[in-house]
Amino acid sequence: MTQAYVALEGGHVIEGRGRAPGTARGELVFTTAYTGYEESLTDPSYEEQILTFSYPLIGNYGVREERFEDDRVHPRAALAKEFTADVAEWLESEGVPAVDHLDTREIVTDIRDEGAMKCGIAVGEDVTEEDALEQLEACKGMSEHTDIGAQVSVDEETVYGADNDGADVALVDCGAKGSIVDSLVARDATVHVLPYDAAADDVAAIDPDILFISNGPGDPANYEQAIGLVQEFVEDTPVAGICLGQQIVAEALGGSTEKMTFGHRGVNQPVLDLESGQVVMTTQNHGYTVAEPGDHLEVTQINVNDDTPEGLDGVVHDVITRQYHPEANPGPEDTLDFFDDVLAMADERASTAVPADD
Numbered sequence: 001m002t003q004a005y006v007a008l009e010g011g012h013v014i015e016g017r018g019r020a021p022g023t024a025r026g027e028l029v030f031t032t033a034y035t036g037y038e039e040s041l042t043d044p045s046y047e048e049q050i051l052t053f054s055y056p057l058i059g060n061y062g063v064r065e066e067r068f069e070d071d072r073v074h075p076r077a078a079l080a081k082e083f084t085a086d087v088a089e090w091l092e093s094e095g096v097p098a099v100d101h102l103d104t105r106e107i108v109t110d111i112r113d114e115g116a117m118k119c120g121i122a123v124g125e126d127v128t129e130e131d132a133l134e135q136l137e138a139c140k141g142m143s144e145h146t147d148i149g150a151q152v153s154v155d156e157e158t159v160y161g162a163d164n165d166g167a168d169v170a171l172v173d174c175g176a177k178g179s180i181v182d183s184l185v186a187r188d189a190t191v192h193v194l195p196y197d198a199a200a201d202d203v204a205a206i207d208p209d210i211l212f213i214s215n216g217p218g219d220p221a222n223y224e225q226a227i228g229l230v231q232e233f234v235e236d237t238p239v240a241g242i243c244l245g246q247q248i249v250a251e252a253l254g255g256s257t258e259k260m261t262f263g264h265r266g267v268n269q270p271v272l273d274l275e276s277g278q279v280v281m282t283t284q285n286h287g288y289t290v291a292e293p294g295d296h297l298e299v300t301q302i303n304v305n306d307d308t309p310e311g312l313d314g315v316v317h318d319v320i321t322r323q324y325h326p327e328a329n330p331g332p333e334d335t336l337d338f339f340d341d342v343l344a345m346a347d348e349r350a351s352t353a354v355p356a357d358d
């Protein structure tokens, strides 16, 4: 019989039903999304985390590759009240342990009370509680994964939309979701996807209209190269960022970031635009937040639940960022116009550029 143990920080071990074998460790987080398990399980921002679905039945509309955000599953393990056979088989084929028949309400309550916590998992014919506790013992905190970008980024520049006539975007890939590239290409941009540790010369060689910092896993303070790129290019090149990208831009321009207790993960996080007074529903997946924007950025949008910054604008420079995921996938598409606003920065710059003397 397949045993399945989930060891929580502090040493409490929960037993469940094994759906995909293996051992794993990672930071235990939860998403409240009721759809979008294909997108969430392939979102690189979940690297080194164990994802608990609070929605009770995961898999009831199958598993379709066209919904994937990347070419592999990123959470180290997945937990649910019930996984369908489709999802269990997919996770097994990816070597990602899965456990269900868990009281996920209790797990979510624990995470809300104690904060995102370390976790060890053991699933298999002969595994014991000790195996899960051993994984827990070896588990690192998210900030201790100091080179996590290397696990999720491209190895070399990759170009999408090469035949497009619009803006040239240098997208620094700290674990970019495919939908970010798709949203830009659909708006006629040529997207140059660069490694997370790209050098200033690599960006300069593209002479981009926009420097765009992607989403990605872990602590923004660990992305020193991307922070340096923003500092180097912001004077002359408009800068945009999504999620980790917002945090990196804040770190670069004199602001600060901090770890949240349990973060925001779901598809119905309410965000207030401070200028228009409008509230939109957004998709989110983050455990860190901007603490102080600093003097070069102003907060334009906030989370209605806890007032954390959801949108930043440059005070002097052309900068716009979002903490949530305007590209949706999963979740509501109400904020896709962020990509129009980003590309408008490139148009504006082109129209105000001083023509070179012939």
Ligand SMILES: NC(=O)CC[C@H](N)C(=O)O
Pocket (backbone or CB within 6 Å): 045, 214, 215, 216, 217, 218, 219, 220, 242, 243, 244, 245, 285, 286, 287, 288, 289
């Ligand atoms: N989706 C993301 O980009 C996540 C950002 C960052 N790793 C966090 O957890 O806050």
